[in-house]
Amino acid sequence: MNHADALPIDPLKEPFLDALDQGPVVVSAATGSGKSTRLPVWALARGPVLVVEPRRVACTALAGFLAGQRGQAAGDDVGYAVRFDTACTDQTPLVFVTPGIALRWYREGRLKRFTTVMLDEFHERRWDTDLLLALLKQDGGHRLVVTSATLDGPRLARYLDAEALHSEGRGYPVNVRHHADNDRQMPDARDLPPRVREAVRAGLADDDDGDVLVFLPGRREIQQAATALASLDAEVLPLHAGVTGEAQRRALTPGPRRRVILATNVAETSLTIPGVTLVVDAGLERRTHQRNGRTVLSLTPISQASADQRRGRAGRTAPGRVIRLWGENAPLEARTPPEIQREELGELVLAAACAGRRAGVLDFPDPLPAHTLDRAERQLNALGALDADGRATERGHALFALPVDTFFAHLIVAMADATAQGFMVDLAAALSARRRPLTLPRDEDGRRALADWEPRPCDATTLVRAVRQVPPDALKPNRAARDEARQLATQMRALLKLPGLPASLDEEVPxxxxxxxxxxxxxxxxxxxxxxxxxxxxxxxxxxxxxxxxxxxxxxxxxxxxxxxxxxxxxxxxxxxxxxxxxxxxxxxxxxQGLAEPETGGVEWHDGEPVVTRHWYYAGRRVHTDTARPEGAAARQVLARLILDGDCLAPAGERLMDDLDAWRLYLALGHDQGDAPEAAPWLARRLGELGVENLDDRALLEPRDLRFPGIPDWERQRFDEKYPRFVALSDLKMRVHYQIARRRVELEYRSGSRKAAPRRWELPAWSGWRVRYRKASRVVDVI
Structure with missing residues (x-):
């Protein structure tokens, strides 16, 4: 090896290979040490190697670099596979892939040909990388290598029962300055473009001809910063996951002019950007986390580990400088929490199930939150993707096979015909691209052009049309995003054996x-x-x-x-x-669709037939009102009321009320245990047991069908004689009320010509009970 080509990781070659022969290896090495390029090549001595990189840009760049060192194009001895782009065969000995590709290959059994699997930049702690490591650890069929620049190596080594190796790297001195109002000021997005411009200009004014790397949280901030830096005497270049291959090459290749590279945290690891001696760090990233049971995306201060990683970019090839746009003593968190503890787990649970494993029993580097795991399993059960034992169903495998979010995959699979499936495929592709192919114009001219092109004020049809047809230039379509969406739609249509992308939108969208x-x-x-x-x-x-x-x-x-x-x-x-x-x-x-809940109002009689008014509610709002003949539960409620009012199947209602009164008294006297139901609900349930679905079914009923099975028949006559609920004398009819605790009987006047109270000898014995008579407001003792 030429001494000029030596890298800081090189002294680890023999210890690395020795450790690899014994079991898993954890390698923590500083940024720029060469771990992403040297370790895979060394491991080739033991057989084919698969390298899992968290980012597509890193996959293609690393594969291209190593292939170029061999004088080859990517795809011969060194290849890669990312979404929409594959440069490898089943015989390529060294392949770089993204975690999503690795999980699909795992499910298909295609990982078995690789002797070594290396998970690079594991500190990013994506859910798919964590899952892949948990699966590979349980299988034990590969030589495992896990690497990172900021990883807690000893902790991960204990998890894997692995040997931990460390390389300090080759770092030049880096001077760090902080641009902030006070020493505890946290990273902040307010006035970010002018603050970036000020920091970059200050850095360029120093006697240094190196390039500048600016870390920003996203594409919007990159665009704003590019506008703010437009007047600089330097080439301003964006670098993020959405840039074209040519733009990526320009950012990763030194040019004739001084360069200012505006990057997301894609530039934190793996990618070496030559010539950088100044890093301007906004200290921000967009990161997911759980909030009220949902995964939310927030603009968040980076961790101290990420800040250290970014700092290392300034001292790779020469002494460097870092300008941090926050206070020197700002309380940054030590490390970024893993995705499995920040996001919903539906994708992870389904991916694990399709790999033949239940996520809840896998051993992860950090535990899965129990409530998030339970919610994910319930949601997948509701979609029919998992069975009761947590195994992936045929539907679950169909959902996982589609390279889109489970929600979209479910909608695609649920469609009944190829035309509807094709519409949902094209819509899912538009929504799954890194950016929308078309966004709503802000100006009136643009809105009119959009209405002319797609008159329906529907986001779904607009996006599907944007995938199938080239939008007018007046709508300023995002051509790169449209190309990506069309690629994804074409890929899914092929997987589902659907026709190719149509050029029109003729479906019955409703x-x-x-x-x-x-x-x-x-x-x-x-x-x-x-x-x-x-x-x-x-x-x-x-x-x-x-x-x-x-x-x-x-x-x-x-x-x-x-x-x-x-x-x-x-x-x-x-x-x-x-x-x-x-x-x-x-x-x-x-x-x-049966989504609104009906509330049934009162019964009205139209031409001798009862009808009910129904109010339909959704999300607390009334959405529909109609009248109808009662059906189902409503019919049973109406019929129960008719029976109890004596308008139908008499005397079934009167007898039922008496049976229930007798049963309440029977229970109150301690002759049995249980509850006495209310008449109307019990009767409605009984009608349901008898199969009543509409009012016409009343013709099939007999009064005896509605008897309440309370007091046993052999005891009923004796009980009624001892404790009657009505007493009728020749000129007086009374309702009887029993007050058990007081051992009191109260006779309530109902009808009759008698003016005086009844005499005790005229009444049942009621031994030991005090008897009172009430007529209107007058209450007297019966003697």
């Missing part, structure tokens, strides 16, 4: 949306009634706000929400969910 509504009823949302909250919509359990980029019209009341994202709201607990893809649906569809 029927497709109705099918989608039936497949996922929780996606149906209804506007709130209050005028000041018209942009709020609910489904009875969640609330969303209509996003600014939605075409959902003001006059529409109900929508199928097909995409949304959650953000932190006010305070420490509020979560704001923005609906970003809405498809209007008729309010009546909520009733027709």
């Amino acid at each position: 029927a497709i949306l109705a099918a989608a509504l039936a497949a996922n009823p929780r996606a149906a949302f209804l506007r709130r009634e209050k005028e000041r909250r018209r942009d709020a919509m609910g489904n009875g359990g969640e609330e969303v706000r209509v996003g600014e980029d939605s075409r959902f019209p003001e006059e529409a009341q109900a929508a199928l929400v097909l995409d949304s994202h959650s953000l932190p709201g006010k305070g420490t607990r509020q979560t704001l969910t923005l609906a970003t893809c809405l498809a209007p649906v008729p309010v009546q569809a909520l009733v027709e």
Whole structure:
């Protein structure tokens, strides 16, 4: 090896190979040490190697670099596989892949040909990388290598029962300065573009001709910073997961002019950007976390480990400088929590099940939160993706086979025909691309052009049309995002054996949306009634706000929400969910699909037949009112009331009331144990047991069918004689009330001509009971 090509990791070669022969190996090595390029090549001495990189940019760049060192193109001895782009065969000995590809290969058995599997940059702690490590650890069929620049190596080594190796790396001195109002100021997005411009200009003014790397949280901030830096005498280049291959090559290759590279944290690890001597760090990233049971995306300060990682980028090839846009003593958290503890676990649980494992029994480097795991399993059970034992069903395997979110995969699989499936495939592709192919124009001219091109004010149809047809230039489509969506749609159509992408949108969209509504009823949302909250919509359990980029019209009341994202709201607990893809649906569809709950009003008689008024409610709002002949439970409730009022099947109602009164008294006297039901609910249940579904079924009933099985028949006559509920004398009829605790009988006047109270000798014996007589407000003792 040429001494000039030596890397800091090189002294670990023999210890690494010795350790690899004994079991798993954990390698922690500083940024720029060469771990991502040397370790895979060394491991080839033991057989084919698969390297799992968290990011597509790193996969293609590392494979291209190593292939170039051999004088080859990627795909011969060194290859890669990422979404939409594969440069390898089943014989390529060294392959770089993303975690999603690795999990699919695991399920298909394609990982078995690799002797060594290396999980690079494991400190990013993606859920798919954690799952892959847990699966490989349980299988024990590969030589495992786990690497990172910031990893807690000893802790992971204990988890894997592995040998831990460490390389210090080759670092040049790096001077760190902080640009902040006070030494505890946290990273902040306010006024970020001008603060970045000031820091970059200050750095460029120093006597240094190196390149500048600026860490920013996302593409929007990169665009804003690029605008702010446009007047610099330097080449300003973006670097993030969405840049083209040519833009990536320019960012990773020295040029004739001084460069300012604006990057997300894709540049933290794996990728070496030559010539960088100044790092400007905004100290921010977009990170998911759990809030009120939802995964929300927040702009968050980075951890101290990430700050150290970014600092290392300035001293790879020469002494460097770092300008941090926060206070020197800002209380950054030590490490970024893993995704499995920050996000919903549906994708992980399904991926594990499709690999033949139950996520809850796998041994992860950090435990899965029990409540998040339980919620994910319940949701997948509801979709029919898991059986009662947590195994993936045929439907679950079908969902996992599609390279989109489980929600979209479920909608695709649920469609009944190829046309509807194709529509959902194209929509899912548009929503799964890294950016939307088309966004809502802000200006009036753009809005008119959009209405001319796609008249329906529906986000779903607009996006499907944008995938199938080239939008007019006036709409400023994102061509790279459209190409990505078309690639994904073509890939899924091939997987499902559907026709190729059509050039038109001729489907019966309302029927497709109705099918989608039936497949996922929780996606149906209804506007709130209050005028000041018209942009709020609910489904009875969640609330969303209509996003600014939605075409959902003001006059529409109900929508199928097909995409949304959650953000932190006010305070420490509020979560704001923005609906970003809405498809209007008729309010009546909520009733027709059985989503609205009916409340039955009173019975009215029309032409001798009873009808009921029904009010249908969804998410707390009345959506429909109608009148109908009672059916099902409503019919049984109506018939029960008719029977109890004596208007039907007499004297069944009167006898039932007496049976229940007798049973209450029987229980109160301590002759048996149990409860005495209310007459109407019991009768409605009994009618259900008898199969009553409509009022016409009353013709099949007999009064004796409705007897209450309370006091045994052999005892009933004796009990009624001793404790009658009515007493009738020749000129006086009375209702009898028993007050058990007081041993008191009260006779209530009902009818008759007698003026005086009854005499005791005229009444049943009631030995030991005090008897009173009440007529109107007058109460007297009976003697």
